[in-house]
Amino acid sequence: MKRSHLIALPFIALLSLYVESVLAWPRALIGAQIATLPALVIFAALRSDFPALLAVILLGSLWRDALSADPLGLSLLPLAAVGAVVYSNRQIIVGDQFYARFMVGAIAGAAVPLLMLLQLFTLGREPLVGWFFPWQLAVMAVGSGLLVPLYFRLVDWLEQTFLHPVAAPNARSLRRNQIRR
């Protein structure tokens, strides 16, 4: 089941980034673009195995930076940091609760842009950050928090649609096997 995530999650990342870059109305309406990648990384850290998480972080961040004016590799470290923290603590996060998913997603949605900005300032760039930035950060955090449960629902639906459940052996076949032995 988890092996399919290795292919499905990078594909979802590609589609999410495409939608994020094409949709202009969130920025015009609420003043900020919601980042889809932190939420997907949180989903992968809570639900998938390590290779799938690594694939989302690596491919997602490179694709995101290719679409942006940010230097290539800028989002790699923040996403890896957030993904590693959540993955290593996923036993103590109640990952099946909406509230927990929302909160972890919201924290990641705020932490990733902050870490990216920190790197940009360290590199000597001049990003457009003003008094309006706290609002943008809040929008990104809430948006990311809401996206995590959505990703859970989407992947659940995809698994139900495309993957066959493993058939449990019934009582008769078990008995037959016992007689043979």
Next chain:
Amino acid sequence: MFRRQHYLALGLIALLALVLLNLPQVASSRLKLALGGFFLPLFGLSSASQALGQKAVDAGAPRAVLLQELNQLQRTNQQLRLQTFQLQEAARENARLRQQLLWQQRTPWKLRHARVTSRDPANWWRTLQIDLGTRHGITNDAPVLVAEGLVGRVQRADYTHSQIALVGDPACRVAVLVQETREQGIVVPGAATANDPMMTDLVYLPANSTVKAGHNLVTSGLGGVFPKGIPVGIVTEFQPSDGDLHTTARVRLMVNTSRLEEVWVIAP
């Protein structure tokens, strides 16, 4: 939960990030171009579906409306052609005078029409991508404009797509001229730009500047990137300086870049 191989993988990611962030500009651009190629089928699909949708809308338009639009366009066309006669005469006169004064002749613009395909996912840059690239003759720093005024410049020209830094982005500073007073300055992102992309600052105005709200800004042609005379914005607020060397004015840009769907690029 974390095993040794996990730490190793994270260490490799950190190393990769350091390498990528320190790549030379050319190598970074080529890598971005290669990675951006993954989105090309999606952009292609989007433009094809838009064209199909437009065709369907065109096919459903009533004949009476089309005829009315045709008549209106014919009238506008005639008016523009008459104005062109006048402008052609002025251009000939200008060329003659330039020849007499031994000034360099002005070359006419070669405009290429482009469609906006995507916008920057980051909230701290004002850039967008268009569907023209080096294979269409687009080069870095080519000016981008619409009928209302200046949009920006080509920041990175790839093979099939180009990234445009919009006016108001830190990567697109424009040397301008106040049409009414002939004073010069530079349009840069201001404190309000992050909130409202149409608001920028005009800096390096002389201390004794007579600029007023409502004055028009056009490109000055200095710097060699933008040709002279393209409308950029209107001064909305100006406060004279208290003993400073330079003053600053607030400017509202002519073009609302958040609603752009199509642009024109001046090809070299």
